[in-house]
Amino acid sequence: MAVFNRVESPRLVEDAIYSEVIQAGDGWLRVLKPGQVLRIVDLEGNQAADTLLYDAENPEDHYSAVATIAGQSNIYLSTGSVLRAESGKELLKIVADTCGRHDTIGGSCSAQSNSVRYSHDKLSMHNCRDTFMLQLAQHDGAYTKRDLAPNINFFMNVPVTKDGGLKFDDGVSAPGCYVEVQSLGSSMVLISNCPQLNNPCNAYNPTPIQVLIWEK
Numbered sequence: 001m002a003v004f005n006r007v008e009s010p011r012l013v014e015d016a017i018y019s020e021v022i023q024a025g026d027g028w029l030r031v032l033k034p035g036q037v038l039r040i041v042d043l044e045g046n047q048a049a050d051t052l053l054y055d056a057e058n059p060e061d062h063y064s065a066v067a068t069i070a071g072q073s074n075i076y077l078s079t080g081s082v083l084r085a086e087s088g089k090e091l092l093k094i095v096a097d098t099c100g101r102h103d104t105i106g107g108s109c110s111a112q113s114n115s116v117r118y119s120h121d122k123l124s125m126h127n128c129r130d131t132f133m134l135q136l137a138q139h140d141g142a143y144t145k146r147d148l149a150p151n152i153n154f155f156m157n158v159p160v161t162k163d164g165g166l167k168f169d170d171g172v173s174a175p176g177c178y179v180e181v182q183s184l185g186s187s188m189v190l191i192s193n194c195p196q197l198n199n200p201c202n203a204y205n206p207t208p209i210q211v212l213i214w215e216k
Helices: 065-072 109-118 129-137
Strands: 018-022 027-032 035-042 050-057 058-062 081-086 090-097 153-154 177-183 186-193 210-216
Touching: 027 129, 027 210, 035 050, 035 090, 050 090, 050 129, 065 081, 065 090, 090 186, 129 186, 186 210
Parallel strands: none
Antiparallel strands: 018 210, 027 186, 035 177, 035 210, 050 058, 050 153, 050 186, 081 090, 090 177
């Protein structure tokens, strides 16, 4: 099941129409037009960029880890992976990736999971689910927790053990690694740059990421 399909992008930074640095713990939401390409850059290495996807024309049809995994017969994501919605619709495709493997089964951190995984005094700590909800509320107050779905953890290393368990291991990314996705329709991308201070994947040191957008 290991995937290390590293493919560099032909796109030049100076040709991007949009660029922004997202600090650790912050969120980002934007609608991509058909054909636009989004690059997510792991600026300092081993940072988790928790990402949700939606059909912008039908927001109830959100990213499906199950449909995506079934469609490619692999639990990891890399160049060539088609990211599908619950309906089976193709939302975006990974067109370049210098990291080589990304997780879509580990889920995002929440107040509840932090308290169960680490300790009860972590309940109040900043988490990705809260960041997701804040971004959705600011975009459209009609969204609720029911609109959150299993997400992609770009740059995160979550191996599956022989007995079917999950391990949150040291990352396989490095400073400057990136992944690019091309929107196959009108797609909404929601990112939580993980604030998790308890996760060894980022050496307990959450760091910024960068997002860039190119036209088709």
